[in-house]
Amino acid sequence: MKDLYALFRQSLAGLRLMMLFTVVLGLLYPAAVWAAGSAVSPWHARGSLVTASGERTNDPEEAVGSAIIGQLVEDPGLFQPRPSVAGAGYDLLSTYGSNLGPESPELIASIKELRTAVAEREGVDESQVPPDAVTASGSGLDPDISVEYAELQVPRVAAAQGLTVGQVQELVDDNTSGRTLGVLGEPRVNVLLLNLAVLALGD
Amino acid sequence: MSELAPALGQILVLVVLLAVSVPRLARHLARVYTSPKHLAVERVAYRALRVDPDTDQHWRSYAMSVLGFSLVGVLLLHAYGRLQQHLPLSLGSSALPADGSWSTAVSFVTNTNWQWYSGEAALGHLMQMSGLTVQNFVSAAVGMAVAAAFARGLAGTGGEERIGNFFADLVRGVVRVLLPLAFVAALVLVLIGVVQNFTGNADIRTLSDATQVLTGGPVASQEAIKELGTNGGGFYNVNSAHPFENPTPLSNILEIYLLLLIPFAMAWAFGLIVRDRRQGAAVLSVMALLLTVSVGLLTWAEMAGPGTAPELAGGAMEGKEVRFGTAGSALFGAATTATSTGAVNSMHDSLTAPGGGITMFNMMLGEVAPGGVGSGLYGMLMLAVVTVFLAGLMVGRTPEYLGKKIGQREIVLVACYVLVTPFILLTGIAVAITAGDGLAGLQESGPHGLSEALYAVTSASNNNGSAFGGLTSGTPFWNTLLGLCMLFGRFLPMVFVLALAGRFARQHHVPPGTGTLPTHRPLFVGLLTSVALVMVGLTYIPVLALGPIVESLS
Structure with missing residues (x-):
């Protein structure tokens, strides 16, 4: 009591x-x-938005996306992002990773299928397809692809945009971030910024 | 794909950051929890709230304050969840179901932050800010208060079972430690790219002329305290994998640093409070040793990428972000499960089989390496008492820790503490895998299915909050079960800790004799590490064998 x-x-x-x-x-x-x-830093606080010309903006009406959020790419002549299982792909309203385990038959089948598809799309052998091209990211919003995956796509994008392989490769190099301080994270290529650069040069 | 040299460099950066700041913060913490002086702003608050911050509470009264305060927290948050649709900034979200609201309320009050819902879809901004963020602060401050009370009990010079004032500890933890650190951290996170706005959802026309809805919100303010208070509840469903929560490798290392900072500093502060720095150093060494091993193993597992799917893909990148890679994901994964944080920057369900097993093992250790803010320290000190007791039995002397005798009453309390979490956890998993409603939530069958259920009850009972996300836990069955695991897993151990603190406070210091085991030497560090490992091993190997171990071997 x-x-x-x-x-x-x-x-x-x-x-x-x-x-x-x-x-x-x-x-x-x-x-x-x-x-x-x-x-x-209002630009960061509002979501790192960019316009079609690659400039920073705080107005969603002017923006084509966020520099730190991936998006679906419909145009087969542009760089493709990673597979995403967030909603129908890159949906911020239902962010999700597949959560499939390392022995999951569903995951194994999906990797096989994606590997064949990517190899066919890029006209390369399946052994050349890097891991990030066939796996879904944790967030479903990954803005980046690996340098290997970007370079794999260079010939296709160059042909589609009427550019030389050298020109597109240069754009890939421009949009590649190395490891911060040389040790943090991984080298990566931002897909949206790269595609904006490709379109700007192609026009 | 990660390479070894930068992976090690990344760990080194973290070690340097911690080495520079932990002793400084520890000195501050020791002052916060022992100084008799109040700040002016605190005095105003105490007067307005009509609490007396100078009453030295009996442990029983201290425990009642902890429980009363937490009870209020659960009821308020539950009300929030049920009524959020009527609040401003609700973004059209509806009331949480009764079972879900209960689970969420318990989850945030117990510093677990298990989330059955998807933040961007289920919660309004006001619920996130003034419901969840507030509990992120105060649940952390409660853990620190209990740990400080225990340290003061050990430092006490005898007489009464009095261990300090809960409300003073709570207010000081928030005002002098968590709030200033969180504000600075939040601001730095904004500069790196974490969002902080009240613009709600905004439609964007993408490059492919499709609509993408950008989900804004007061994210940075929650992100900072989520890591700092080892809470772990993400603003968004995918937690720190979301670029708005964790945009770059720099924010990643900062978040890992934040979630390890206070737990390690508490261990060092313990040495200062008991006026023997070497004791804090010994405890901190055990924590660092265990964490180093688990970071090493998890990094190896994810970089090597064993298993059918990772080998087929050429690397364990399912559920991981390119900017973090396997190494940056493994470092975060080890830190978040070795503390009681439970934030994730990769999907743990998709970790390699040995990797998933290591994260579970980390939690089963009782999250003592370095553990949650406060809870890690008192958890490790309980194991230290077990260690001196075992050593005492070996040489036939009455065991003592820091000059306090471990008699029958004391060791009974410690035994209760050590057994209660495994009891809750193993009962929980037994119920989960025998009930149809439990099995219905599993995404996969076989060993990985068991791992999903085992991870959930382990995470809840140890107040971690991370998940094997394939489990559908938003059902009345899972919400109820995990809610009970979280509640008992948090407060029963706390009561045993406070009772023991009271016993110690009453005892006079015994000067060390020839039979006293020195508790600051490498021998003791080795013994304590072994005790921690053996206890988990004996308790959990059978169930681990059926889940991650068999999956690793297949």
Whole structure:
């Protein structure tokens, strides 16, 4: 009985404290981060949007996408992103990885199928298809592909856009990020920015 | 695909960051939890709230404060979940179902942050900010408070079973530690590309002339405390794999650093609070040793990529992001399961079989290497008491830790602590795999199916919150079961810790004799590490054998 009463009294004190925390941590803190973030770097705070000419914008109406979010590419003459299982592909409203395990028959079948398809599309042997071309990313929104996968696509994109392989390869190099500080993360190619560069040169 | 040299370099960057900042933060933490002085802003808050921050509470009263405060947290968050459709910034989201709302409320209050729902689809901004983000702060502060109370109990000079004031610990943890660190971290994350806005969902015409809906929100403010407080609940469904939560390798290493920072600093602060720096160093060494081994093994597993699907693809990239690669995903995966964070930057369900087994093993260790904020420290100290007890039995002396005798009452409390989580976990998995409703949630059959269920109850019972995401856990059965695992897995051990803190506080210090096992030497570090490993081994090898081990061997 005495313990129950103590629990009740402590809960009341806890309730008053929670009210205060809700205001300070739940409203003031996010608002302060928003205000400071928007003052220092509004472009990042709003989602790193880019226009068709590759310029930064904060207006979704002007944007063709976010520089850090992948998107589906319909045009067969452009660089293709990784497979995605987020909704119908690159859907931010239903982000998802396949969550299939390493022995999953479904995953094994899908890898085989994708490998054949990619090899056929690029006109290369199946052994040349890199892992990121046949696996879905964790987020389903991966903005990048590996340097190997980008280079695999260069001849096809060059032919489709009426550019030389050398020109397109140069664009791939321009849009490749190395490891940060030489050790963090992996070398990668941003697909949206690369495609924008290709279209700008092709026009 | 990752290469070995940069993978090691990446780990080295992390080690340097931690080595520079952990001792500094630890000095601050030790002051926060022992200083009699209040800040002006704290005094105003105490007066307004009508709590007395100077009462030195009996352990029983301290425990009641913890439970009362957490009870209020669960009820408030549950109400939030049921009523969120009526709130501003709800983005058209509807009320969570009763079982889902219960699971979410318990999940965030217990510092687990298991998520059965998909954040971008199920929750409004206000629920995320003023419901979930708030619990991210306070559940972390509760863990730190309990650990500090335990350290003070060990440092106590005898007399009464008094271990400090919960409300003062809680407020100080938030005001002096978590809030300033989270604000700075959030701002840095915004500079790297994590979003922070209130614009809601915005339609974009993509390059292919299709519509892509960009989901904004106050993400950075939640992301910072999610890692710092070892919470782990993502703003979005895919957590730190989402580019809006974790856009670059730089944000990745920063997030890993944030989630390891306070747990390691708490261990060092422990040495300062008990006025023997070497004791903190010994505890920290065991944590670092275990973490190093698990990072090494997981990195090896993911970079080598054994298994039918990874070998066919040429690398274990299913469920991983190109910018992180296998090494950056493995480092995050080891850190998030060795702490009680449970944030993920790759889908753990798609890890290689040995890799998935290592993440489970990390959690089964009780998350002590370095563990959750606060919970990691008290978990490791409980194992330290077991270790001196075993060593005492070997030489036939009464065991003691830091001058406190481990008598019958003390070892009973420790035994309860050590057994309660395995009991909850193994009962949970037994129920899950015998009930039809449990099996219905599994995506795969055979050993990997068992691993999905085992990972879920392990994660819930140890308050981690990461998942093998193939499991469909948004059903009344799983929400109820995991909710119970999280609740008991958090608060039963805490009560045993506080009871033991009270026992220790009452005892006078015994000067070390010839039979005392020094608890700061490499011998003790080795013993404690072995005890941690043997206990997990004895408890969990049978069930691990049926899941990840058999899958690795097949």
